[in-house]
Every structure is written in structure tokens, then in C-alpha cells.
Amino acid sequence: MFFVVVLSVLSLPFLWWYFFLQKFKSLSVIPGPRPLPLIGNAFDIGDTPIALLNNCAKLLNQYGDVFKIFIGNECKVFIANADFLEEIMSSNVHITKSNTYDLLKPFLNDGLLTSRGSKWKKRRKMITPTLHFKILDQFLEVFNSSTDILIAKLSSEVGKDWTDIYPYINLFSLDVICETTMGVKISSQEGKNSEFVHALSHYFDILVVRAFSAWKRFDFLFKFAAEYPLQEKYVETLQKFCSSVIEKRRLEKSPQVVETTSDLGIKRRIALLDLLLESDDLTNDDIKEEINTFMFAGHDTTTSGVTFALLALAENPEIQQNVYEEILEVVGEEKYVSMQHLQDTKYLEMVIKEVQRKYSSVPFIERQLEMDATICGVHFPRGATLHLYLHGVHHNEKYFPDPEKFDPERFLPHRQAERHNYAFVPFSAGPRNCIGQKFAMFDIKVLIIKILQKFKILQAPDYKPQLGMAAVLKSYNGMRLRLTRRDSGK
Template sequence: MWQYAVVILLVFLVLCYKRYNFLKLFEKIDGPKAYPIVGNALLFKNPSKNIAIFNEFPAKYGKTAKIFTGMRLSLLTTDVKLLEVVMNSPNLINKSDDYILIFNRWLGDGLLISSGDKWRAHRKILTPAFHYKILEDFIEVFESRGKFLVDNLLKASREDCVNVHTIFSLYTLDVICDTAMGTSVNAQCNPDHKYMEAIKTMLDIAVARIMNPIYRNEWAYKFTNIYKTEMKALETITSFSLGIIEKRRKFLESRHSVDENECDEFGKRRKMTFMDILLKSTINGKPLTNEEIRQEVDTFLFEGHDTTSAAISFTCYNLSKNPEVQKLAYEEICHVLPTDRAVTIEDLQNLKYLEMVIKESLRLYPSVAFHARVVDKEFDYNGTKIPKDIMIAINQYTLHRDPVEFPDPEKFDPLRFTAEKQSKRHPLAYIPFSAGHRNCIGQKFAMLELKSAIAKVIKNFELLPVPGYSPQLISKVTLTSDNGICVKLKPRSA
């Protein structure tokens, strides 16, 4: 028994020595007081307060602060000069251990958390999935699914307070399943879809694991009840995805064709889905396995519906609070979008003011409030040596509120995103889709979907604020609100 005690003591002493070295190495960088073993865990024990706490960091500690997760040190930054290094360096493409901790069993080596040669190979395969020609095909999906969205919003408009985030989440799940998997799940007609519930469970568990030191330890975590809950949710997610992948694989094999211009039985050109590209791709002459495809598909199902639904919801909330902006957006939509034919990709691209509205909403409420990189190779920054394996976290929520780059930062002003004003800002002062080597591969897809959905909402409803309501922000991997994202919907007269 005493042998185990000696081992534990030695491990503890090694960690203490590392902590001491970190404190010496980063003595020029300020940060909140950290305690042995727990680090800054006590400061961040309430996830609903973390956004506000981190937002105060630049004023208290400077643009780059040091924080301890247990005994491990990380840097949290809003410094655009440091971001130039982080975003543009080929030695800083690896995501943090937190991503692996919370996503490994779910997303495996999918594009979100993979690194090195595997990430580069998969990124190369997936880039054509967002070619203009393929995106053009998806507009029809946005439109058809948007009709169900309007119907659901109309039913909800009888209430004085509507949590639109719930409704938009179902819409974006329908869209991403149709476009990425070529399969309809009809989530808007089935709000209790098991896949949807499993995703919510996984996100709740992700927050718990990041914040709780016991849950962060893989050995201890496996003895907890939430581990059992995760396994059950994961079984739902993987069986759903693998079933569709196998079905799609057999369908493609039965066609004996790789012609992307092939037509269906109605004479329409078949849409090339994200999954089709994966199923037809090879790496070093070998096709991807079902499990590799599942990891990529699940990555896109998660990222393509959760982040987008948050962005639509917060944009609608901002429009409800700014009627003069909503009026200008409504007038543009009525002027640009056709009434005598189907909406095209060019129509959506011509919604210039609405695009500025969306960008300003993503400035105030970025879908991902924090993201991080791990240093692969030591480098110097401002006289401080940044060693290998240190995590550098980007506080995107606060970065977008820098009063130097964005005067009167809490004001909602879409005109910040005119071409002239954008050219005067540092290019990394605004990064809602990240930047550099690991920027969001689906950002063009996302912007088209956002425009399509929000245009439909504004065209059919006047968005009004709910008296006394304000969102209680919380970062559950994506930025959301503990009390929903709520507006009042007033149907426009025909």
C-alpha cells in the first residue's frame, strides 16, 4: 500500500515543480490567483458566470492572462499580435486537449480535432464539398426546409415569448442532414427526435467535463453516472449515423456511376452530398472506412446545426431589439428576393445589408466564444518563451468587444461591416469562423443558410422584444443562453 502512496507523492511533486517553473517562466504575464492542485477551478465553478468573468480579464490582467486548469497552465488571449502567430503558424494547428477530452469518443479523428497529416489529408478531401457548384444545389434545401420553419414559427407566434433557438435547432438539423447526408430526418415535424436529444446530452456532459476536475480524469470519470449517460447518448448518435452511411454506400454502389451530372428519375441533376464525397474518396489508394466517414459526418452534423442555430437565434434577438435595423433589412429582402421564381444563390449573395446584420450579430454573440490551440514548437513572444505543449485559448467573445477596434462595442451597428470600415481594422480583430490554417471550412455554406433562414423569418414576421428578457449567456461548446433566446413574433399581414 505504501508503494502507491510514494508514487502519488512523486507525481504530485513533479506537478508542483512544473507549476513552479511555469510561474517563473510567465512571471511577466498576469492572471487570477491560482491554488495548488485545483488551480483556478474555484473561479470558474459556475459555467453561467464564465462569460462575464472572462470578459473582465483584459481590464484586470491585460490582453493575455495566465490561468491554471488544475496544475496545468494555459494562456487566454485577446491580443491580435499573438493571434497572428497562433492563427498563421503551421506549428499551431493542433486543437487543445479539452477538445480531445470531450469529443474523442464522439467525433474521433474528425476534422474538428484531428491533427497533422490526417487533418491535412481529410481537409483536402473535404474542401470540394463547399465548391460554389455544390453550394448552389443546397439553396433548394434551404428553401424547402424554410417552409416548415415558417409554419412552426407561425404556430409559436401565439405565445408572448418564443424561445426561437429550439425551433431553429430543428430547422438546421433538417438542413444539415439533407445536405451533408442526403437523408431527410424531418426533425421539424418530430421535435423529440432521439438524435436531437442525444446531441443535447453530449453538450451538457462536455461542459461538466471541462469544469469538474473529477470528470476530467478519465479513470475516475468512468465510474460516474454521467459516463453511463454519455455511452447511451453516443450509441444513439453512432447508430443513427452508421445506419445512414451504410444505406448511402449501398445506394451509390447500386448506381455504378460516379458522374456528378447524373440525373434522377425526374430529370434533375443529382445533388452531390458531403457524404458522397467521403464515400468516393481515397487516401493513399484506400477508401475511407465507415468509422472514418462517421467521424467526419458527425463532426459536420454537430458543427453544421448547433453553431448555425445559435447564430440565427441571436441575430433574431438583436433585430427584435433594434427595430430600425430590422426595417432596413426587411426592405432589402422585399426588394432583392423574387416573388415569381425560386430563390437562387445569387439572390442570397445580393442581400448585402442582411449580411452586415449577421456579421454584427456574430461579433456580439460568436457561435463559439472560446477556442484553443496547443503549441507544437517553442517560440518567443514579447520577450517570453512560450514552451511546447502550452495551450493558447482565444477569448473570441471579448476580442470582438475591443473598444479600440469596435468603438462603443455593446452597440448593435451593422455599418461596422462596410468595406471601408472593415479595411481599417486588424484582420484578426473579428474571427467568428476562426482564421488561418484551421478556419471554418463550411463558412460560405453557413452564411448562405443564415441569410436564407433569417430572410424568411423577417419577411413573414416582425420581431419584437420580450419585456424584461435578456439572455443569460453560457458557453456549452457553442455560445447559448440558459434561459433560451427569446423574441415575440408578430405575423406580417399578407
């Protein structure tokens, strides 16, 4: 009797596994590596950002642009095919994020990136106008002044064999996102607010650890992990900082304006927070989740976009020269990069797009099906996770021949017109696309224009970046580059 009970108990997980696989039987038409009972394809996919990037690329080569894996209690279908992406991204139904996004909830709660259903719809409608052209025009001043500080910092690195530019760009992005969303200068580039900066960057480190751990990703089990009290401490620091800014702003007599000093004198500028404060519907907690969401969604992504843009320019000196010549022609030696300059630097735009293709800042996003669905003729059961593999579609030879070649001319208007609309989707597309995409493009453009006005960017000796993908694409051995001053003639 005892043995029967023990056997029955031991066989329970396998029974669960059998029924779990049955649920996804209709996906047998989609290829993928054979899963092991219970652990699925954990070994095929790896448990670090570097392994994940390399293994996913291998699976894409082996199984084609739609393949599936089983991991934990999920069946994930990796999609690097533009037809599938079009059906999913353009849909008003498949807009629910997967469980992976729950890892963000301690910090973001239910902000725009993670929320679902009617809450997301209402907020999206409310927040979209806060990033219209006029507001972005005002943000240009922050992009300009923060880049000036960055350039001053980088000046002491000129002439060295190499500099890891990642920490510099990271603080630059943080200064920009805090000033534009909260209206406060945190001056992280100048070493201020270090507790907040430390909390934010270490919270992100813990996120990556959780995302790749077999057990730390489960909220209940994570409570026993060494990182749990640290996460609590960091979240508390971040929430306190945000709350104090919101409360201070509410008390101000005219909350919709901020006074800042710039090279051009005193300017009055609106921050995202001020626009949210104008709504009677939003409590302080509602506002906090949206502000934190913007800080999360706009910080590491821009850092990644800028660092890889600088790497690509160093690796391709003739392309850097073309960009520089365009800057000379359009901007000359002017110190303030204006909206007109941004509109006229067309070649730079193509270069940034090619950077987003080759080094997609957001390498993947995920959706969870809330109902059975037929997508491009394949029946997907409710509960399946759609892993929209953006880095994969951007490296799919079908759309981008010779994908490892850095070639901005892929984005010449006539060549773009020949390509599938959903083959290049670094900001996603459709109703749940990136709300900050213009912000990001302008920010990156201003930085590159101003940096190239001053410096030539060269490759560091004996250095190869070690790319890995988690929430963003990142080089895990820093981003080493060499800077020389343009006016030194080197």
C-alpha cells in the same frame, strides 16, 4: 519514520505544483490572477457556462488582452489581441488542438476538427472541394425548404406574448446539417427520428457537464459518473444511425446523387457523404468520423448564429426595418432565395457579421504548443495552452469602440479596411479555419430573409437572455421572442 513518510507523501503534490509553475516561468511577463496551490485559478474562472463568460470578461478588463490562468494541469494563456492571434492562426505549426477537444473523441473520434498532423492535412485537402460553390448552390434548396417548414411551425406562435424560439431553430439546423451531409431527410422539425435527436442533444449536454467538472473530464474518473452509461448509450445510437446511412449509401447503385422533391419539382443533389464515398482511401469508420464532425461543427454553431441574429433584430427595430427594406428590394416576395439574392443582400451580410462579433457563436478555441515558441516577442514553453478568446477580441475596445453597441456599420468596407485583419475572426483564420463558413453564412441568410418576409420580430416582455459560453455561445434561459405577421399590419 512514519511521520517522515506521511509528510513526504503529503508534500508530493506541492512539489509537483512547484515544478509545474517553474515550467511556465517564461510566461511571468504575462499578467493573470494569482493561482492557489494545486487548484490554480479554478475559482477565478467558475464552473458553469454563465460564470465562465462573465469571469473571462472581468479578467480581460482587469489584466488586458493577453492574460494567463492555471487550471488542472494546464497553463492557459487567454488571447484577445489581434497581433497574437495573427501569429498563431496564420501559422502552419501551431495547429494542434488542446486536450479540451479530447472530450469530443467518443463521438467524433479523429475527424477534421480534432485530428492533428498529417492525418488532418490529408483529410482537409480531400474535404475542402466538397464545399465548393457549386455544391453550396445545391444546398440552397435544403436551406429554403427547411426554412419553409420552420415558418409553418412558427406560424402557430404568431400573436403569443412570447415564444422560446431556441428549440425550433435547433431542429431546423439539425434537419439542414443531416440532409446536406448525409443526404437523408431526418424531418426532426416534424417530430421524426426522435431517438437520434434526443441522443444528439443529450450528448451535447453531457459534454458541457464534463467540460466544467473537476473530475468528470478525466476519462478514467468519468467511468464512475452517473452520466457515463448515458453517454455510451447516446454515442451508440448516433454511431448506429450514421453507420446505417453509410452502408445504405454504399449499396446504392449511383451513390453520388440523391433525389428530393421540392417546390421546384425533382432535383438531383449531392451530399457530402456521397463525395466522401467516392474516395477509395476512406473506410466506413473514416467516413463516419467526418460526417459526425460536420454534424457537431455545423449544428449548434448555426443554431447559435441564427438565434442571436433574431435576438439582435428584435432588440434593434430600426436595423430590422433596414434589413426588411433591403429584402423587399432584392428578393421581393419571391419564395426561393437564390445565390444571386444572397450576393446582393449586402446590408444583411453586415448585420450577420455584427451578430458574430457581439454574440460570437464559437466564443473560444484552443491550441496546444507542441514545441517552444516565441509569439509577439513572448517565449511560450512547449505544452502551454493557447486559449484563443474570440469573444474577447470581438469585445476589445481597441478594435471595436463601444463594444456592447450593436452597429452593423462597423462592417462597411472602408471601416473593415481600417481595422486589424485578425480583430474579427468568428470562423478562426489561416490553415485551420472553419471549412463551413460559407455554408453557415448562406444558411443564416436564407433563414433571416424568409423569416422577415413573413414575420416582424419583437422583444418578449420582461425578458433578458442569460448568456453563457461552452463550445458555443448560448442563452441559458431560452431565447424568448415575440412574432407578429407582417401582412397583419401589427
